[in-house]
Amino acid sequence: MYWLSKKRNIIGMLIPTLVIYTIFIILPIGMAVFYSFTKYSGIGKPDFIGAANYIRLFKDHIFWVSFKNTIIILAVDFALLMVAAFFAAILLNNRLIGANFCKALIFSPAIIAPIIVGIIWVYILDPKIGILNAVLKSIGLPSHLWIGGPVLSPYSIAFIYFWQQLGYIITIYIAGLKMIPTDVIEASTIDGASDWQRIRYIIFPMMKPQISTVAILVITGVFKIFEIVQQTTNGGPNHMSETLVTYSYSTTFSRSEYGYGMCLATITFVVSLIIVAIYSRAVRSKED
Amino acid sequence: MKRKKVMTTLLGVLTIASLFAGCGSQAGSNSASSSGAAATGADETATVSGSSESSMEAPKDGETVIKFGIHVADPKAQEAVTWNIVNAFNKKYDGKYQVEFEAAEKSAHDQNMKLEASDGTLPEIFWCDSAQAVDFSDAGYLLDLSDFLSSNKDTDAALDDSMKQAFQTDDGVQYGLPYQANVEGFFYNKKVLKDAGVAEPTEGTTFTEFLDMCKKLNDAKITPIAQGSTDNYAIWAFLMFLDRYGYSENIDKILNGKEKFNNKDMVACFDKMSELGKAKAFPENMSTLSYFDAKASFEAGQAAFIDTGAWDAAEFDEKLGDNIGFWWGPTFDDSKYSQTCAMKVPSAPLCVSAAVSKDKSVQDAVYAFLNYYYSKDAAAISYQGSVFPATNYKDIQISDTQYALKAVNAAISTEGWTSPKAQPDQVLNAATQTQLYDSMLGVMMGNYSSKDALQMIDDSLANS
Numbered sequence: 001m002y003w004l005s006k007k008r009n010i011i012g013m014l015i016p017t018l019v020i021y022t023i024f025i026i027l028p029i030g031m032a033v034f035y036s037f038t039k040y041s042g043i044g045k046p047d048f049i050g051a052a053n054y055i056r057l058f059k060d061h062i063f064w065v066s067f068k069n070t071i072i073i074l075a076v077d078f079a080l081l082m083v084a085a086f087f088a089a090i091l092l093n094n095r096l097i098g099a100n101f102c103k104a105l106i107f108s109p110a111i112i113a114p115i116i117v118g119i120i121w122v123y124i125l126d127p128k129i130g131i132l133n134a135v136l137k138s139i140g141l142p143s144h145l146w147i148g149g150p151v152l153s154p155y156s157i158a159f160i161y162f163w164q165q166l167g168y169i170i171t172i173y174i175a176g177l178k179m180i181p182t183d184v185i186e187a188s189t190i191d192g193a194s195d196w197q198r199i200r201y202i203i204f205p206m207m208k209p210q211i212s213t214v215a216i217l218v219i220t221g222v223f224k225i226f227e228i229v230q231q232t233t234n235g236g237p238n239h240m241s242e243t244l245v246t247y248s249y250s251t252t253f254s255r256s257e258y259g260y261g262m263c264l265a266t267i268t269f270v271v272s273l274i275i276v277a278i279y280s281r282a283v284r285s286k287e288d
Numbered sequence: 289m290k291r292k293k294v295m296t297t298l299l300g301v302l303t304i305a306s307l308f309a310g311c312g313s314q315a316g317s318n319s320a321s322s323s324g325a326a327a328t329g330a331d332e333t334a335t336v337s338g339s340s341e342s343s344m345e346a347p348k349d350g351e352t353v354i355k356f357g358i359h360v361a362d363p364k365a366q367e368a369v370t371w372n373i374v375n376a377f378n379k380k381y382d383g384k385y386q387v388e389f390e391a392a393e394k395s396a397h398d399q400n401m402k403l404e405a406s407d408g409t410l411p412e413i414f415w416c417d418s419a420q421a422v423d424f425s426d427a428g429y430l431l432d433l434s435d436f437l438s439s440n441k442d443t444d445a446a447l448d449d450s451m452k453q454a455f456q457t458d459d460g461v462q463y464g465l466p467y468q469a470n471v472e473g474f475f476y477n478k479k480v481l482k483d484a485g486v487a488e489p490t491e492g493t494t495f496t497e498f499l500d501m502c503k504k505l506n507d508a509k510i511t512p513i514a515q516g517s518t519d520n521y522a523i524w525a526f527l528m529f530l531d532r533y534g535y536s537e538n539i540d541k542i543l544n545g546k547e548k549f550n551n552k553d554m555v556a557c558f559d560k561m562s563e564l565g566k567a568k569a570f571p572e573n574m575s576t577l578s579y580f581d582a583k584a585s586f587e588a589g590q591a592a593f594i595d596t597g598a599w600d601a602a603e604f605d606e607k608l609g610d611n612i613g614f615w616w617g618p619t620f621d622d623s624k625y626s627q628t629c630a631m632k633v634p635s636a637p638l639c640v641s642a643a644v645s646k647d648k649s650v651q652d653a654v655y656a657f658l659n660y661y662y663s664k665d666a667a668a669i670s671y672q673g674s675v676f677p678a679t680n681y682k683d684i685q686i687s688d689t690q691y692a693l694k695a696v697n698a699a700i701s702t703e704g705w706t707s708p709k710a711q712p713d714q715v716l717n718a719a720t721q722t723q724l725y726d727s728m729l730g731v732m733m734g735n736y737s738s739k740d741a742l743q744m745i746d747d748s749l750a751n752s
Contacts, residue, residue, distance in 0.1 A: 041718065042402040043420060044427030056751060128573035148575030150735065234518040237575035238730040253395060254520075256420065256718035257752065 029269065036263035041256045053263035062239045063264065066247040067271075069154040073243065074222045074275070076158035081169050081218050082211070088166070089173030090199065103174075107167030114164065118231020121160045122147070125232065147232045153241035160228050165221065169214050176210030177203070208283075215279055223272040244268040351383060352653040357390045357404075357414030359397040359636075368602075369468075369673035376669060377660045385653040390414075405429045410641040412654050415467055418636045418714040419721050421455065425463035431640040433462040436655055443662045446679040454634040454710045464637025465658070466678035468670070470711060471598040471696050472524035472631045474513070479611045480592045484508035489615045491628075491702060495560055498618040502569045505592050512569040514591035516577035517733065520725040525595035526561060526732075527631065527712045528617045533557035534625040536708040539715055542749075549749070550742035556622055558738035562731040575733055601674035601692035614695035616705075630705040634678060636714070716749075723748035 003009055036053055040046035057063050088106070092099050109117065124131050125146035133143035146156045180203060188198050204211075226245050229235060235242040235250055242250070248268060252261025356374065360366035363374075374387045390411045392400055398417055404410045405424060416424060424430050437444040437452070447465065455464035474489075481488055486504045489497075502512040516522060533553045541547035564570070571577055571585070579596075586594040587607040593615075594600075604612045619627040638661070644651050660666055662679050670677035671684050674693040686693050699705075713721050723745050730736035736744070 041420070041423050042399075043405060043423040043429070122576065126573055126576050128571065145575075148573060233576065236517055236520075236729075237733050238726055238735045240735070250722075253399065254718075255722045260751075 032262045032265050032269075035259055036266045038259040040258040042258045046259060049259070053260045054267075056260065057263055057267060062242060062247060065239060066242040066244045066264075069157075069241060070223065070243045070245075070268075070271075072154040073158040073161065073225065074219065076155060077161055077165070077222055078215070078218055080158075080162045081165060082215060084162075085166055085169040085214070086173055086207075086211070089170045089177060090203065092170065093174055093177045103167075103170070106170060109164045109166070110168040112164070114227035115231055117160060117164050118228045121156075121163075121228070122232055125156055147241070148237055150237070150240045153233055154243075157225065157228055157232065157241065157243075160232070161222065161225055164228070165218070169217070172210055172214055172217075173207070176207045180206050212280075212283055215283075216276055219275050219279065220272060223268060244271070351386050352649045353386050353388060354413060354650060354653045354657065355390050355411035356387050356657075357397065357401060357411035359392075359394045359415045359417075361391055361393045361396075363389050363391050369670050369675045372669045372673065373661060373666045376665065377657055380660065381656060385656055387413075387657055408643065410643065412641055412644050412650060413657065414639055414641070416464060416637055416639045417718070418455075418711075419716060419718040421464050421637050421639055422457070422717075424639060425457060425461060429642055430463045431642045431644055433465060433640060433658075434460065436640075436658060437462060440655065440659055443659050446662050446664075446667075446681065448680050450707075450709050451634045451678050454714070455637045464639040465662070466634035466636075467638050468599075468635045469676040469678050470524075470631070470633050470635040471676055471700060472596070472633075472711075473528060473614060473616045473696075473699070474525045474593045475586070475596060475600070475604060475692065475695075476593045476613045476615060477586065477589060477591075477608060477611055478613050480510055480589055481505075484510050484592065486592070488613055489618075491616060491619075491699070491705075493615070493618055495563075495618040495620050499563065499567050499569075501592075502564070502567045506568050511571050511585065511591040512567075512593060513564070514582040514586040514594040515570045515574055515732070516579050516582040517574050517729045518577065519579040520722065520729060521713075522579035522582070523595065523713075523725055523728050524597050524631075524711075525617055526728055528629060529557050529560060529620075530554070530712045531629045531631070531708055532617075532620055532625060532627055533623050535712050537625065539712070543715070548742075549745040550739060553623070553625070554742050555738045556620075558728070558731045558741055560620065561728060562734070562738055565732045565734050570732060598674070598676055598693065598696045601690070601696060604692040605674065605690055608691075610691045612692045612695060614692065614699050616699060626706070628705045630700060630702070630707045631711070632676070632700050632707045633709075633711040633714075635711075717752050719752040720745060720749045 004013075035046060037048060037050060038046035039049045039052075092103055092106075112120075123129065127133055127143065127145050127148060130146065132146060136143050144152060146152050184202060184206075185198065188202055193201070224245060225243055226249065229241060229243055229246045233241040235246045239247065239250075244264065245268060248261050248264035251257050251264055255261075358367060358370065364371045371389075374389070378386050390400075391397075394417075397415070398420065401410065401414055401416065401420075401424075405427070410429060421430070437447075451466045451469070452462065454466065456462050476489065478488060484505050485508070486501050489501070493501075505512045533556060535554075535557075538547055538551075538553070542549055571582070571591070577585075582591070583594060583596065583600065583603075585591050587604070616630055638658075640654055640658075644654050662677075664679075664681050664684070667677040667679050667681045668684050671686055671690075671693070674690055676696075686697060688694075713724055716724060727736060727741035727745050731738055731741050
């Protein structure tokens with residue numbers, strides 16, 4: 001322990017991580033920001049064009065569609081994963097018959113590659129070949145354009161992401177629940193606290209670190225949703241289901257507009273930072 | 289404590305070592321794939337292309353090895369004709385020259401070429417997206433093939449001027465030569481049409497008549513046109529619509545800023561695509577279908593027409609036999625432009641890395657390959673594989689069982705029908721090209737009005 005407490009040794013141990021972090025995280029972000037001020041097709045040399053890409057971005061209708069879709073997905077998933085996963089974790093943390101089986105079942109989507117998740121859900125949500133519309137038709141209800149239409153696609157993507165992430169988030173919550181001392185819970189029971197009071201005044205406050213972690217994971221996770229969109233709608237029809245990440249990708253690699261694509265990536269990064277900062281500040285001010 | 293310290297240090301060393309080992313093997317495979325160094329390169333290529341055939345042998349001593357960057361992951365299966373031509377070349381020049389594939393699916397290939405250009409490891413010959421080839425040329429990455437053509441008269445003569453001009457800059461630099469000839473239009477299933485009581489289209493069938501055919505097919509519960517949208521470039525037959533509304537005549541003016549895409553001719557053209565959408569000519573789930581899904585539904589007899597090109601001819605022969613027919617598409621009464629338009633155009637170019645000129649033996653190998661690629665022998669291999677070569681050799685027979693190719697050949701041979709110099713989308717830069725696809729699909733699916741769709745193309749052109 002003494003060896004580790006020396007500043008020199010701590011710095012020595014940190015250096016490899018810092019070097020790797022700088023090369024693979026900081027440097028690419030810096031390069032992306034640099035390219036966002038250029039016009040570049042990926043071939044030859046980039047031309048510096050100042051803030052033109054950023055000015056273009058604010059006039060770009062598809063950017064705003066992507067932004068709106070990302071916010072819809074974030075709002076839906078934040079609400080669902082924060083709340084539903086929390087209560088599901090409390091439920092699964094009890095000694096119920098089949099609880100372990102349910103845990104395994106709920107966690108299983110989290111181990112499937114996102115691209116496979118997309119394929120699975122295409123067969124469920126596709127307007128023509130999907131199971132969902134077939135079921136709706138069979139019971140006399142109208143079918144809908146769950147994916148590939150102008151309205152429902154972001155909600156469908158949000159639901160798919162919720163389905164995929166639920167087990168993972170529940171696992172974090174259950175880990176938090178396990179850390180709550182049992183004597184505190186037992187004392188509240190002896191004092192006659194109802195289930196709701198126990199959750200409201202004991203479990204919820206003691207789970208704040210896990211809740212904050214989950215919130216950050218959900219926010220950053222939503223801003224990284226890519227494969228599900230690519231596989232279910234490919235951002236279509238006509239970019240109506242693009243998210244900021246998929247729009248950045250298609251602009252960069254399909255349209256070969258590397259400068260503008262990096263501008264979109266930079267804005268996506270900044271927006272996610274701002275949302276995380278707002279959340280962190282809100283949580284901190286409440287704690288104060 | 290000491291033991292713990294030793295264990296920690298060991299663990300740290302092991303972690304870093306394993307990390308660098310990982311990086312090392314990654315770097316090794318990359319360099320093999322990009323530089324094509326002898327045996328490792330051959331293994332990598334064989335793996336990527338799915339080939340373990342003896343015909344793709346490791347290079348022998350004294351052989352000059354050149355690399356061919358191709359836009360499919362498995363050239364043997366996906367570009368069988370090119371695979372066969374390369375094999376024939378390797379056999380002919382055994383012990384002297386050998387060509388190896390550097391294979392990746394299109395988007396990965398496009399990105400690889402950009403990266404390899406920037407670090408000086410471009411394959412000697414590579415398939416290049418038309419929209420990017422000019423940028424490669426302007427950046428000095430490509431060899432001017434004018435000297436090659438002037439010193440190889442037979443090859444020069446085998447390529448029509450239109451095939452060469454498609455890849456020339458205004459100042460005469462020949463930055464590429466056509467990979468193949470693309471022939472695009474509507475293939476149709478004769479049996480499906482007959483069962484639905486719909487007559488086969490002819491080269492005089494008008495758009496109004498075509499709408500009527502679509503209605504009858506819908507009544508018979510048959511999808512009129514198999515069309516997807518997730519592979520946005522798959523709009524080939526509809527490029528003919530553009531040409532029949534004067535696209536080729538006016539595109540230079542549009543690109544020079546003297547005219548706009550959003551003009552009354554193009555609005556009328558886009559209105560026709562919109563009308564097809566309203567007439568339910570496309571699948572209900574077009575927005576989630578890929579080109580390959582659409583093709584599967586056509587081959588399964590669920591759709592009467594498909595928008596594609598002659599590259600699918602061999603597959604249609606196998607799946608549909610003599611039920612396959614080919615049609616250039618409807619004619620338009622309200623257009624003042626020629627309606628006798630065909631679409632036999634040069635496909636994307638084969639480009640040669642500028643670095644080739646630095647090594648005489650490599651340049652000789654590349655020139656030998658190009659001469660073979662555009663030879664009559666290679667053209668015969670192309671026809672055998674139901675692919676139209678870029679060359680103009682006339683007396684090569686098409687077999688009786690190549691139904692699709694025969695149908696296409698009959699359409700090409702129609703007297704008085706002419707093709708544009710280049711495929712309409714291929715004269716645009718990548719951003720505008722992608723917007724053209726998006727706009728066309730947008731009006732077909734009813735998401736854009738014609739004017740809005742065309743305005744988006746103008747905006748994209750202005751931004752790029």
